[in-house]
Structures are given as structure tokens and as C-alpha cells.
Amino acid sequence: MLTGKYRRALDKTIGTICTVLMVLLVVCVTWQVFSRYILNQPSTFTDELARFSMIWTALLGTAYCVGTQQHLAIDLLTSSLKGRKKFFNEIYINATILGFAAFVMVFGGLKLLITVHESNQLSPAMQIPMSFIYIVLPLSGAITCLYSTVHLIQAIKNFANPELAEAASKES
Amino acid sequence: MDWLVPAVLFGSFFFLVFTGIPIAFSLGISAVIAGGFILPVDVIMAIVSQKMVSGLDRFALLAIPFFILAGVLMNNGGIAHRLINLSQVLVGRMPGSLGHVNVMANMLFGSISGSSSAAAAAVGGTMGPLQKQAGFPPEYSAAINVTSCITGLLIPPSNVLIIYAVTAGGVSVATLFMAGYVPGILMGLSIMVMGAIISKKRGYPVSERPTLEHVIKVVLDAIPSLLLIFIVMGGILGGVFTATEASAIAVVYAFVLSVFVYGEIKMHDMPRIILDSVVTTAIVLVLVAVSIGMSWVMTRADIPYLITDSLLAMSESPLVLLLVINVILLIVGVFMDMTPALLIFTPIFLPVATEIGMDPVHFGIMMVVNLCIGLCTPPVGTALFVGCSVSGVKVQDLIGPMMPFFLSLLVCLALVTALPQLSLFLPSLFGLH
Amino acid sequence: ERATLRLAHNLDPSHTLAQTFDKFADDVKELSGGKMKIRIYPSGQMGETREVLEMMQQGAMDMTKGFAGELESFEPSYFVFNVPYLFNNDQHLKDVIYGDVGADLDKLTAGKGFFNLASYAGGTRSIYTNKPIRTPEDMAGLKIRVMPTPTTNAMIELMGGAPAPIPWGETYTAIQQGVIDGAENNEPSYISSRHFEVSKYFSEDQHTVVVDYLVFATKTWEGLSEEQRAILIQAAENSEKFQQELWDKQVVEARAMAKEAGTEFVEVDKAAFRAAVQPLIDDLMKDENKRQWIERIQAAGK
Numbered sequence A: 001m002l003t004g005k006y007r008r009a010l011d012k013t014i015g016t017i018c019t020v021l022m023v024l025l026v027v028c029v030t031w032q033v034f035s036r037y038i039l040n041q042p043s044t045f046t047d048e049l050a051r052f053s054m055i056w057t058a059l060l061g062t063a064y065c066v067g068t069q070q071h072l073a074i075d076l077l078t079s080s081l082k083g084r085k086k087f088f089n090e091i092y093i094n095a096t097i098l099g100f101a102a103f104v105m106v107f108g109g110l111k112l113l114i115t116v117h118e119s120n121q122l123s124p125a126m127q128i129p130m131s132f133i134y135i136v137l138p139l140s141g142a143i144t145c146l147y148s149t150v151h152l153i154q155a156i157k158n159f160a161n162p163e164l165a166e167a168a169s170k171e172s
Numbered sequence B: 001m002d003w004l005v006p007a008v009l010f011g012s013f014f015f016l017v018f019t020g021i022p023i024a025f026s027l028g029i030s031a032v033i034a035g036g037f038i039l040p041v042d043v044i045m046a047i048v049s050q051k052m053v054s055g056l057d058r059f060a061l062l063a064i065p066f067f068i069l070a071g072v073l074m075n076n077g078g079i080a081h082r083l084i085n086l087s088q089v090l091v092g093r094m095p096g097s098l099g100h101v102n103v104m105a106n107m108l109f110g111s112i113s114g115s116s117s118a119a120a121a122a123v124g125g126t127m128g129p130l131q132k133q134a135g136f137p138p139e140y141s142a143a144i145n146v147t148s149c150i151t152g153l154l155i156p157p158s159n160v161l162i163i164y165a166v167t168a169g170g171v172s173v174a175t176l177f178m179a180g181y182v183p184g185i186l187m188g189l190s191i192m193v194m195g196a197i198i199s200k201k202r203g204y205p206v207s208e209r210p211t212l213e214h215v216i217k218v219v220l221d222a223i224p225s226l227l228l229i230f231i232v233m234g235g236i237l238g239g240v241f242t243a244t245e246a247s248a249i250a251v252v253y254a255f256v257l258s259v260f261v262y263g264e265i266k267m268h269d270m271p272r273i274i275l276d277s278v279v280t281t282a283i284v285l286v287l288v289a290v291s292i293g294m295s296w297v298m299t300r301a302d303i304p305y306l307i308t309d310s311l312l313a314m315s316e317s318p319l320v321l322l323l324v325i326n327v328i329l330l331i332v333g334v335f336m337d338m339t340p341a342l343l344i345f346t347p348i349f350l351p352v353a354t355e356i357g358m359d360p361v362h363f364g365i366m367m368v369v370n371l372c373i374g375l376c377t378p379p380v381g382t383a384l385f386v387g388c389s390v391s392g393v394k395v396q397d398l399i400g401p402m403m404p405f406f407l408s409l410l411v412c413l414a415l416v417t418a419l420p421q422l423s424l425f426l427p428s429l430f431g432l433h
Numbered sequence C: 001e002r003a004t005l006r007l008a009h010n011l012d013p014s015h016t017l018a019q020t021f022d023k024f025a026d027d028v029k030e031l032s033g034g035k036m037k038i039r040i041y042p043s044g045q046m047g048e049t050r051e052v053l054e055m056m057q058q059g060a061m062d063m064t065k066g067f068a069g070e071l072e073s074f075e076p077s078y079f080v081f082n083v084p085y086l087f088n089n090d091q092h093l094k095d096v097i098y099g100d101v102g103a104d105l106d107k108l109t110a111g112k113g114f115f116n117l118a119s120y121a122g123g124t125r126s127i128y129t130n131k132p133i134r135t136p137e138d139m140a141g142l143k144i145r146v147m148p149t150p151t152t153n154a155m156i157e158l159m160g161g162a163p164a165p166i167p168w169g170e171t172y173t174a175i176q177q178g179v180i181d182g183a184e185n186n187e188p189s190y191i192s193s194r195h196f197e198v199s200k201y202f203s204e205d206q207h208t209v210v211v212d213y214l215v216f217a218t219k220t221w222e223g224l225s226e227e228q229r230a231i232l233i234q235a236a237e238n239s240e241k242f243q244q245e246l247w248d249k250q251v252v253e254a255r256a257m258a259k260e261a262g263t264e265f266v267e268v269d270k271a272a273f274r275a276a277v278q279p280l281i282d283d284l285m286k287d288e289n290k291r292q293w294i295e296r297i298q299a300a301g302k
């Protein structure tokens, strides 16, 4: 469903957005110091902009790391599993991540986003709608769902045909 | 009913973690399941998701991405390499030398940044590869890095001491800052002593006696890199920027030095380097965010009070009470981050402590030393997670190597608890107490 | 019927309002014959006010302490409490918050999930730095930590200083190390934040007022019986009186404590500051809605 060039395009897009946000973070805080110390006229929005960019970087980065399977886990038990048991465990892990992303990040995030949007909550310094910040929750949740579904389907395929999967893992 | 929620919370969490679910998701899911017993499920899902955003809405947390990025730049750009050459020349003859350098760097770095995770990221990210090159096992280096990065929370400036002062009410920040020096340095030294014992026993490498010519060359070569420390420290002490902002300045300086002065990083490498640090940042920050959600559920379910009430019912003797408080805090530190733990337990324990004649300054230092240990333990341990991400060592592989250092830290905790003078001597010397 | 209501606030337990809320909880328990209980979570254990207000919208929390600056994010009309020198004195402020204007403000956010059950006057905010400030000229180049709203930023600039958005928790070290020159707040906050240790001149320009609220969740309120509501309203009224007495005492204590620690209270040429910020008020008056609020408040002071 999401393989080859489409997968690479998605990875690339999220990676690029995160990279740009990280640069923005550095620029914001550096400008904050420069404007206060050199210009003697402290910038009044960089503090807020930096915090909001960090939230976006962290949550989009979270989805990205689900894609690259880099989140910290304790694989004491799972690393000892072999064959079909291993694939069953992968199905369980990816289904659980999918569940969390769908229910908490997408559903819970949308519930929150709708309330925040309807009450027209504005950020104190920049006076931008707070929904611009909270929207990263369902967005990152949806991307996490996408990645974990891809991994889930792969794990189910492997589970159904372990010999094939083992052969494939030896090739790579 | 009382114990149902904590049983569900911890039970589901351990089940999820040991069946291989990433720690961040395990925390979030167990918070939602346990929270489902006290609030409607759709509400608790919205709250946990809210905490994933608003838990990160703190300016001080910016130190984490910045020092991670600075660390990656220093590694790739030749800065770390030059600093390690220098430290090898300086303390290379001591057993387990690079470990000591790591501890000292953490004390220095943590003291200025006031953030254990920032120190673990910047120092560990730099020292780790070099220690590996020099023949130290990565697990050993990471264990030293994680257990020593917490010293910066005691050595001022320190935001957690301010949080304690404000929560305790009527405690002077200046006095607390003074009181933190000796315990903080003591913790660092105890790690170094343990490191020396282990290194000697296992025969970890000691470098050869360098020639004078070599020393001069290495020192000169290291000056621009050393300037980074001077710029960061000088900038903070000189009032140019705050400790949090200093982390961004460190990035800018490391970037300029690596790309334009040393030329060891090419501009086209930058996107990859930045993306690397985004990955580490996201792994750490999502853990911070979700653990704030988990402690919200704990607080809302009155779990802190539940544990405290049942344990404090045990005795009236001051010594036993102090022991019980320390044991509770050690357990709390296992599951909770420093800030929520301070906010929740200071008002609970401080009255007990003053009742048995303990000084609030002494008590605050004891509490912070205690909770510092918790920062190095799974499942909720920011310092541990950062240390693991920058070194690539797995959490479970780090537990064993960290054990001797935990012992050192527990000895420090016992000393800080039993000897008020360790905390109060400096403040009274400077007329602050 | 039995009910436990939950109140989360971000003050430390020794603060006047924290004590007021403890008294509120006691009153509710007593008036209900023990059937109603208020569980209090102090020190920001549950999160910052903005987060707790969102929790109240979701139905996860029942009450919080909100101050006008925080409520402004949800309802722009609270800007009035950020307008410098709009209130003539303490009585004028109390006439407003306990009068028609206050009653209207209290209900404005009800549709968004919360409303004000009680209002508390918290004195005035003044600037504290390490040099005495008597006229706007003394403010030249001084970097002052503020709540970063457009109105406050403009005010500090017109007063001659430079507004710096430093987080409240980092303000202590920022002043100590000289990153900024000072901050602004009322006397009890100047003491409880320990900022008196690092800034020795409390210059009483009294630029804005402080108004705090006991904010109640609409959802929770709708689920309560008439009897329970009456008990809460009664206890809220008691808490307003209790807070006023306690407040006056606490200001005296805070000033005595600051003086003992070496703080100098500086008398300020308020007329000069009032003139300096006039352009900000002229600017606000251009907006029809804002002009109406400002005029209503000015009328209440005559």
C-alpha cells in the first residue's frame, strides 16, 4: 500500500519539515539573544515561536521514528523470539501502536482540537489561534497510523509465510 | 477501589514494556487504561493527547534539542576530537582516564546548562565514540555518562532547586544554590572513585606519557574548541543569555567552527546531521511529554498520597521516618520525572521533615539528590533515555554496568541525609544561613 | 447527594489565594453537612492554568484559579485589566469586579466551558529592578520581564523600557545574572518568587491591577442540583470577603519582609508614567468594542 517511491517521498517530506523546524528553533533563540543583547530591543515573539516549533518538531519526529522504528523499547523478551512467534510479536506491537495513535493522538487530539478551535483560544504573544499548535496531534497521529499499518501488513505477510520472510531477511 | 488504579497503571505498563511496546507508547496506553477508571475514556484520551502537546510547552526544554544538535556537530566537526586529545594529555595517566573526563565534563556542562539531559546528550555524544575508540566498552561509558550527568542539577544554577524553593515557600534560592555545591561535587567524585576502582580491576587503558612538544601542539589545537565552553559559561555568567539560550548559542558556535573554521563538515552534510538530531530529540521529548500525562493520571488518582499515607503510618522515630521518606522518594523517582515529583512531594514531606527538626534547605538538597537517582532508572528516566539514545546502548544492557555507580550515589544520598553540614556548611560560611 | 469537586491551581500552598481556596473547601464541606467535598491540587500539579481550563472544557477538572491575563487568551475582553492606569484606586477596581461590568465579564466565557464563580482583587503590579525608578527617563534601556501580551509589551515600551519574555520560573536567575534588569508584579508575588533576593528596588508605579478568579466548569455546574449550587455560591461569597482581609494583611507582611531583607520601596512620579502610556489607551479606544469596555470602567470610577 505504501512502498517504494511513495514511502520514500513521505519519509523525505516529514524529514525535511522537521529539519526546517529545527533550524527555525536555532534561529529563533539566537535572534532572541541578539535582539536583547546587541539591539537592546528584546524580541517578544521568539520565545513562543520556539516553543511551538519544538512541539511540532517533537511530534512530527515521533511519527517519523515510528516509520524508522527507532523509538526506545526494552527488547529483553522480544529479541529472544524466533520464527512465527517473532512475527506474531511484531503484529502485536504494531497493532498496539496503531491503536494508541488512532485513539489517543487522532481521536483524542481531534476532540481537543475542536474545543480549542471553537473557543477561539489565542496564543498570548503572537495572538495566533492555539488550534494551529494542537493540529499537529491528529496530523502526527495519522502519519503514525500510516506507518504502523504498513509495518503491521508486512508482519502479517511474514507471519503467513515465515519461510519466505526468513529467506528475505537473509538476502538483505 | 483505592489500590485498583495504581495496580492497573503499573500492571499494564510493565506488561506492555516487557512485551516490546516502545516505552513512550507503553506509558501513554497505561495512562489511558488507568485513567479510564476515574474519567470517561474519551475524556482521558483527550487529556493524554493534550499533555503530549502542552507538556512540551516549556522554554527550558529547548535545551534538549539544542544540546543534542550541538553534540552531533561537535562529534562530526572535529571539536570533540580535539577536546578529548586535550583531556587525554591532562588526565590520561589516571586509571580509567576518559571516564573521569566524562564526569568532569558533565559537572561543568550540567552546572552551566542546569539540565541533566542536555549534559548527557552533549558530553555523552562526544565522549562515547572516543571512549569506544580508546577501548572502553560502550555500556561502561554510557553508565558513567548517565550517572554523572545529574550532578548539574545540584551544582548551580539549577532550575529544579528554584522549583523546590518556590514550592517549599520561605526557602532562599541563593542559600539553596550555595547548599548544592558540595553534594553535587561529592556525587561527581563518588562516580570517579567507583570508575577508577572498576577501571583498575578490569585494566582499562591508560595513555602513554606525552612529550612536551605533543602537549603544546594539542593544547594550541584545542583552544578554539575550548572557547565553546568559555563562550557558553562566560555568556551565562556575564548575563548575555540564559542557561536555556546558551544551548542555542552552543549550536551556532559549533556550526561555525566545524563548517567554516575546521571545514570538517560540508554544508551538504548538514541536513543529515540535523535530521539525526531531530530523531534523538523526538525520542526523548515524546517520552517527557507522555510521562507528564502519566503523572497527571497518578496525581488525579491520588496515588502519591496513597503510597505516602500507608508508608508513613509505620513509625514515629525521626531516623526511621527519614529512611522511609528516602525509600518512598527513590520509588517515586523510578516512575516520575523530577519536576512533577518535586511539585507533588515537597508539600507532603516538608512538614514531616520540619516536624522532626530537619532544616528545609537540607531537606530540599536531600530530595533533589534522591530524585536525581531516579532520573537514571527506567521506566521514567530522562537522563537514562538521553544517555541510551546518544550512545546507542540498549536500556536493559545499561542496567548492570550502572549498578556500581548507583551504589556510589546511594552512599552520597546517605551522607547528604545524615550530615546536614554537607549542605549547610557553605551557606553559613557565606552568611546565607 | 454526595459530590467531590476538584480544584487545580498553580499557586504554592502558602499564597493568599491558596489559603482562600482551603477556606472555600472547608465552607463547602460545612454548608453541605459533609456531603460535598473539594479536592485541591496546588502548585501546578495538574498543569498551567491554560491547560487546566482546557481540561475543564473536556470535563476532566471542575475548578481553577485564573487571572485576567490568562483568561484573555479565551476571551479578549479581559484586556481591560491589562490597560495601565485604567483604575483610579482599589475601591474603583472592587466596584468594577463586584458590579455590573464584573457580572458581565464573569458570564462571557460560559459558552466556552467555564465562568467565574468568585473574583478577587490582588492589588497592583509595580516594577522592581536594581536601580530606583522615579520617572520614565529612569526606565531607559531597562529590560523588564513581562507576560508577553501585545498590550503589556506596548506599555513597557511606552514607559521607556524593553519588554523581555522570560519564563516566570527562569526570571530569578535571569535577574541574578543580568540577562534582564527586572520584572513586575505585586508585593506578595515579589516575595513568594524570592525575586526580592536579586532586585532591591521596588518602584511603586502601580501600572496595572491584578484580578484573580475562581473559575468554574460549565459542564460540572449543569450537573449540580439547585441546592448544591446555592452552597457553592455562598461559599464563594465568603471566600471573597476572606481573601480581602487576608490580602490586606499579606501585603503589609510582604512589605515588612522585603524591607527587612533590604528592599527599598521607591515613590514614583505616577503622573509622568500615566502620560507616557496615554498613546496606548488612545490606540485601544479606536476599537469600538474596546472603547465601550474602557468607558464603562471609567464611568464606574466617577
Ligand code: NA
Residues within 6 Å of the ligand: B110, B111, B112, B113, B114, B115, B152, B153, B154, B155, B156, B157, B158
Ligand atoms: Na546547574
Ligand code: NA
Residues within 6 Å of the ligand: B333, B334, B335, B336, B373, B374, B375, B376, B377, B378, B379, B380, B381
Ligand atoms: Na526513573
